[in-house]
Amino acid sequence: MCGHCGCERPAAPRRLELQRGLLERNDHLALHNRKHFAEHGLLTVNVMSAPGSGKTALLEQLAKLWPQKPLGVIVGDQATDHDAQRLADAGARSIQIRTGALCHLEASLVDEAFRQLDHAGMNLLVIENVGNLVCPTAFDLGETLRVALLSVTEGEDKPLKYPGLFRSAHAVVINKLDLAQAAGFDRNLALANVQAITPAARVFETSARTGEGLEELMAWLQDELPR
Template sequence: MCRDCSCGELPTPAPTEAKVSAPAPPRRTLVLEAGLLAKNDHQAAHNRARFADLGLTVVNVLSAPGSGKTALLEQVSQRWTGGPVGVIVGDLATDNDARRLRRAGAEAVQITTGQGCHLEATMVARALEQLDPAALDLLLIENVGNLVCPTAFDLGEGLRLALTAVGEGEDKPLKYPGLFKSADAIVINKIDLAEAVGFHREEALANLSQVAPQARIFEVSARTGEGLEPLLAWLAAKGQ
């Protein structure tokens, strides 16, 4: 259960026995989610303005756990030629991914969310203070592995990249349309395993075209590096 947005929270069971005979007072519903998102959006606007002042390209990377986000960002960090790369990593626990990305040459900061299933704009703002953003050419935000909650939270990014892997099923975009509809680009990862897992490429592309016609599609292998150059060229062009 997310402690912030209450996804997965079970409804409070109705009492089995009335304890009070007096009429119950009128019930009021507080729209907590709307207030939470408004606060987040306010901070996201500040983040976006700061990124613009710095001329910094910022990419929010979202996917399910295990789709290969960290491996992809390792490849981008190693192959990026435009200047220093920074990464803000979100995980419930450990700093394993941040350490991997530092070894790949990135300036990496880990955000440990505990029970939180997504990053928020204030977390990104605090993490940015641990970097030297003026020295960076590209900032990658590796969001918490989750296909639902991170979609709703603007971090101030300029680009949103959704990642799916060939073993996750061709109908993933149909099951989680919100994520893919919000993406500027979609990476189909682990294409080196496509034949082994029986991946139906044309069906997957048709589903992506139906749900997210606005998004550029890149087919890559973060393990071998296959298909990375078109993605890198797209990111470089977006940063100009």
């Protein structure tokens, strides 16, 4: 796929060695990020999903409702700064990473962005990863928690098709509940599929449009804040 993270089939053992070297370097930088975030008293959440699942819309509502202002967001997209602008308009302190050909964020990119972000008075930093269900999973960014977002319009079988992402998640958010009936979404089947792949993960059902489920999600995040 991207030619960088090793998601394509390796052509030779040498390709595997290059992938290992890249991930080792990333993991080293992620450890640096994790220590840096902890020193600043931050809960850092890496949000991953397919494109169009509603990550930005959900974070807009979180930025407006988060009781301990301000909310910090690092946004990853291959191009444009549209999402960072939307989040800034919602009251977040946001910064955009344009990844170009990369289909995922890496620890070095997050470190560079964080150094440019005003984090004074901040206790929650959200990393909105590039929309992709495969490549971002392999890259530790130094986050405290991983959240996998699944919209009702994507179908109930996404956890089964992309188990790596969902298995690595501390929480799964089923989003766009306001469209569930129109999309013919089978809630019980979706929950069963999530349970089969990641039984220990917390599950939240939300709608950014109606606000349903946001209080429960925020309460969980507040419970996870550094003491």
